[in-house]
Amino acid sequence: QDPMDFEWSYWIEWGRERILWLLAGHLLVSQVSRLLVEKYKPWCLMVYGMAACWLLLGIKGFAVILLHATVSFAVAQFQLSLLTWLCSLILLSTLRIPAVEEAKRKWYDTENEYYLLLFTVSVRCLFCTSFSLEYCWHGPAQKSSHSFLWMLAYVFYYPTFHNGPLMNFDEFSKQMRRQEAFSLKTNLSILIVGIIRIFFWWCLAELMIHLMYIHALYSSAPPLEAASYWALGGLALAQVLFFYVKYLVLYGVPALLLQMDGLKPPALPCCVSLMHSFTKMWRSFDVGLHCFLVR
Numbered sequence: 001q002d003p004m005d006f007e008w009s010y011w012i013e014w015g016r017e018r019i020l021w022l023l024a025g026h027l028l029v030s031q032v033s034r035l036l037v038e039k040y041k042p043w044c045l046m047v048y049g050m051a052a053c054w055l056l057l058g059i060k061g062f063a064v065i066l067l068h069a070t071v072s073f074a075v076a077q078f079q080l081s082l083l084t085w086l087c088s089l090i091l092l093s094t095l096r097i098p099a100v101e102e103a104k105r106k107w108y109d110t111e112n113e114y115y116l117l118l119f120t121v122s123v124r125c126l127f128c129t130s131f132s133l134e135y136c137w138h139g140p141a142q143k144s145s146h147s148f149l150w151m152l153a154y155v156f157y158y159p160t161f162h163n164g165p166l167m168n169f170d171e172f173s174k175q176m177r178r179q180e181a182f183s184l185k186t187n188l189s190i191l192i193v194g195i196i197r198i199f200f201w202w203c204l205a206e207l208m209i210h211l212m213y214i215h216a217l218y219s220s221a222p223p224l225e226a227a228s229y230w231a232l233g234g235l236a237l238a239q240v241l242f243f244y245v246k247y248l249v250l251y252g253v254p255a256l257l258l259q260m261d262g263l264k265p266p267a268l269p270c271c272v273s274l275m276h277s278f279t280k281m282w283r284s285f286d287v288g289l290h291c292f293l294v295r
Helices: 006-036 038-076 081-096 098-105 111-137 140-145 148-155 169-177 184-211 214-218 221-226 229-260 278-285 287-294
Strands: none
Touching (some): 006 038, 006 111, 006 184, 038 081, 038 111, 038 148, 038 169, 081 098, 081 111, 111 148, 111 169, 184 229, 214 229
């Protein structure tokens, strides 16, 4: 297979080893809590997310994410959007301080474990920013729904924990508070159909990785120099199509779990072949991120 797409290889390896099992655990906790203690479902999922974070990233990784959330919440109390953005940028910039990088690397045995912390903290920073901005924009009467406990439930919600997709805090809290009639039969049919679709996308992505060698060709200059403009155009199209299929899998799994939790997930990426202008790709590809930035 073509080993040059780091992102696909990385998440598939982690998924097989641990993340898929932890997502299955989240699904079990979610369905049991919906069946027995619907009122306390957010807190059951929060505790599970914290435990999964602790298990995967260790006590120090868990402490870093909790510290980022605490600092973001404290800064949000000033109710200044500019200050919230500055806080988020400063927290992100700490990831690139050499001394801090070196210290965090020593927490783990492998580079892959360190990268998992890096990716997770970066995505959690977006969630902290979303909560803080919503806190700044709402009036005093709505502040009770923006407590630190709700922030932790949002930040440690496990299906979106490592790689997204992004869902803004208001949508998350509103849907999580809503109590609906629970139907095990309906949820089971949603799960089966969702698994079949994701399995199909995963098989398609694996076929592309094993047969097309798009990324390997891009890493070698001679084949590209010898190729015609039509061939280069075909390679470019193949690469963005693989990117699209890849994120149908990477976002499809958490989107399915969001549905199982009774939430409405952000729309999955739109097929890049349907876009007449590449400048509009980010608006319809990562819908959750686009909505967050527009707000």
